[in-house]
Amino acid sequence: MHDISIRPYQKEDREALRQICCDVADRGGPIESFFPDREIAADLLTQYYTDYEPQSSFVAVNQGRVVGYINCSLDNRRYGLVLLWILMPQLLAKAIKRGLFFKPQVQEMFKGALKNWRRLFSWRKKSFHSHQGHIHIGIAADSRGKGAAKQLVSALIEYSQGRGIDELTASVHGGNEKAVSFFESQGFVVRERNSMVIIRNGKEEHYYSFIYGKTIQTPNTLVSAAL
Numbered sequence: 001m002h003d004i005s006i007r008p009y010q011k012e013d014r015e016a017l018r019q020i021c022c023d024v025a026d027r028g029g030p031i032e033s034f035f036p037d038r039e040i041a042a043d044l045l046t047q048y049y050t051d052y053e054p055q056s057s058f059v060a061v062n063q064g065r066v067v068g069y070i071n072c073s074l075d076n077r078r079y080g081l082v083l084l085w086i087l088m089p090q091l092l093a094k095a096i097k098r099g100l101f102f103k104p105q106v107q108e109m110f111k112g113a114l115k116n117w118r119r120l121f122s123w124r125k126k127s128f129h130s131h132q133g134h135i136h137i138g139i140a141a142d143s144r145g146k147g148a149a150k151q152l153v154s155a156l157i158e159y160s161q162g163r164g165i166d167e168l169t170a171s172v173h174g175g176n177e178k179a180v181s182f183f184e185s186q187g188f189v190v191r192e193r194n195s196m197v198i199i200r201n202g203k204e205e206h207y208y209s210f211i212y213g214k215t216i217q218t219p220n221t222l223v224s225a226a227l
């Protein structure tokens, strides 16, 4: 019997959510395997959701401790605009102050990113509109396999119905077998497969990035499906 409960995100959950996100960012392991600064990583990966659209996030709690989260934007266009015009300039200034660009891991990351430029264009073309939302999900390592992610996704899907979106997507590293099995088990299907490169310790790693999608039914379509 697992005592995991799901509730809407509150601002007191912010630090726990940021830490879990960094603890699981590399296919379930810590972000330090490819990025050296937790503070900047947490800003980049979670700040939009916690500070600009907090109502669309949920957390999983076990005995008072936050053990997982689902972050969501129900409007990819708004997400892109906030990221580009508000968060990125702030992050750039913070990264310069913290001397991030002198760190070898970050230089390798930029070299890798340059090789992925096609992916950035396809993201711009296909995902930058208001009727599509996206999610990120993370469960602390000691709380996996207990149904937390499944409950978070169903809470989020219920919340998103009737809120103006047709589809929810999630981006998954092709080598992240647990996440691949998880999204498939929840009825997400691969909409896109992009070839990607990351440079780690001077070596190029090639992988596929999958975009999983799930159609979100509006209350009207739910009613007609029931008739």
Ligand SMILES: CC(C)(COP(=O)(O)OP(=O)(O)OC[C@H]1O[C@@H](n2cnc3c(N)ncnc32)[C@H](O)[C@@H]1OP(=O)(O)O)[C@@H](O)C(=O)NCCC(=O)NCCS
Pocket (backbone or CB within 6 Å): 024, 025, 027, 028, 029, 135, 136, 137, 138, 139, 140, 143, 144, 145, 146, 147, 148, 149, 150, 151, 170, 171, 172, 176, 177, 178, 179, 181, 182, 183, 185
């Ligand atoms: C992927 C992840 C979210 C799954 O969370 P979880 O709480 O362990 O998943 P659940 O217990 O809710 O499992 C739900 C279903 O997913 C599938 N699944 C979950 N973990 C699995 C695993 N290790 N192997 C195979 N299938 C798995 C199963 O079908 C499972 O249903 P079942 O228990 O009835 O068999 C978790 O491993 C995680 O946080 N990984 C790191 C972050 C990440 O990769 N996020 C995805 C990118 S946004």
